[in-house]
Amino acid sequence: MTRTPRRSFRAFAGAALVAALAFSPLVVSQAATAATAEPPTDTDVTWGVRTAENAQGAARQNFAYTVSPGGRLDDALVISNHDDAPLDLDIYGADAFTTQSGQLDVLPRAEESVFLGTWITVGQGRVSIPAGESVEVPFTVAVPANATPGDYAGGIVSSLPQPEQSDGIAVDRRLGIRVQLRVEGDLMPGLAVENVTVEYAPTLNPFGPGAATVDYTVRNTGNTRLTAQQSVALSGPFGLLRSDIAGVEPVPELLPGESWTVSAHTDAYVPLFWMNVDITLAPAGPAGFDGAGDPPMFVTTAGTLAIPWAQLVLLVVLAGAVVLIVRTVRRSRRRRKAAEEARVKAAVEEALKTRE
Incomplete structure (x- = not known):
């Protein structure tokens, strides 16, 4: 199975930071959003998401399935509106990928999914949630019969797109829960x-x-x-x-x-x-x-x-210094020896002259 992660956010480049913050519950769903319906506290997102309690499980941290090729399953996402005004959200499935920071994120809606995102069918593509209430959004995961065995990742995303601002930035606030799916068959980790x-x-x-x-x-x-x-x-x-x-x-x-x-x-x-x-x-x-x-x-x-060039240079300098010292010592010895020989010769000659 060859999979090329898509990491381009060109269609939402101006809103990358806001979108990433809003979607962070998918990244940390194992610790926060999947367990509670509380929205993030560091953005102005006013809704929360969690897994539904049904035949697939209760109090789940995220959606995780093992399905045979050609298999199908039904599940649901619960969305809670914490605002005092009604909320209209787009709901869709998308492929996931690992970001450069090592976190799991999903493709924006403007980018086409190839694997798990295309296998997810949401019962309602757009939902209206009354103020202070929650709604359950059903979805279906249908694995193609020719799906390659192995692991796939995606997300069920709730999105609040906003009109383009005066500075040309389109903001897309997203909140979702990851979906981990393993297609049964020969597994070859490597x-x-x-x-x-x-x-x-x-x-x-x-x-x-x-x-x-x-x-x-x-x-x-x-x-x-x-x-x-x-x-x-x-x-x-x-x-x-x-x-x-x-x-x-x-x-x-x-x-x-x-x-x-x-x-x-x-x-x-x-x-x-x-x-x-x-x-x-x-x-x-x-x-x-x-x-x-x-x-x-x-x-x-x-x-x-x-x-080790610096060490080699130092070694050459030290070797040169040693050679210079040795030569100087030898030269000094030769000079002293020559001077001593000259002194002795002069003394001998002087003694011979005295005897004559």
């Missing part, structure tokens, strides 16, 4: 490291370490959602002076086909003419889904020259 680049920057301080930067891409090559703990270790030839780069964050949960760029940097690498790099991933599958297991650890290696 992560890979690609596009590894290694750079070493020597220091001018002959007594200080150099800087090393390792950039690479982690790609989800399987068909299940995965996260991973990761480490980047540096060493010299034959594994000498091996050390881990500190502060390498875990890989966030990636959907199949998604990738994550990583840059690991240290200013404390001691160069030994060659720098080995070992990148290790320890993948883990999502909680609540069984049957796939975690893939084995992934390890890849790379390397680059790490010539």
